[in-house]
Amino acid sequence: MRTSVEIDAYPVNAREWEAANPDAEASEEISVLFGYLSDFHTAHGFYIDGVDETTACLPPDWRERAVSRTVHSHGRMVTAVAPATNDLIVSKLHPLREKDRSFILACHQARPLDIDLIRRLFVETAPNDQAQAAATAFLDTLK
Template structure:
């Protein structure tokens, strides 16, 4: 398996978007998780692009599932493009099949979303991802060490408007535990 680097690139993003758009016969793929940063900030710091996976789902996942009642889009992605798949072996990264409930994103994130046009087999398709502030909020919910590193790297490269991030976090109605941990962490950012 060709995993010489775990730094994801725009070429990787485009490859993932093309694969999902082609397989699911759609013109839009939603990217969430850390590699969503590639959609609006392709040259983000390497630490923010360090991952062996891209979390994604086709925008027509529910319609596709209605036409394939015995299948789940996220499972289909995992089998065909996921960990240890032929796609993973060929490209050195995999697509983690997720859905619209995977990341805890603030209300209205789609109106603030960033997009990227991708050439795909003679047509144009799109990658849609949460804007940076919304992506940061999604990382504040689990707030694992890798999420903290991601947020710190983001803030160091392009300082966050902490007040906006705090409001977006509040809009997600987090549990008191999540809210308190996130606020304490945000207050450490300088």
């Protein structure tokens, strides 16, 4: 679960920042400053990918289960919000790439998942028929 050297980041104030900086996109700015092979990546051994609100397909009420931490650094305050594990799994069921399968399997091995809950949360994201079939088949292997 912790093998990835990538963190996705979407600033809650992205649209306001973009309105003040019309020639820039917040996700691209994050990727340039903190992304793959950046000075940040070289210095810290991980990188941050800028994403937007369409990157992850999360259940409608995911924020109610999310974990938030506020950090004060260099005179600024940043609040990091991380979706709950079940919500991350739901988002990974949509593309269901090999790395997504590996993440879900690692989660399940660390602590058995509530498959029925994950199925319910997944349905709340209104997946297309192909994603629904693939997710169902994959979740059936976890029982």
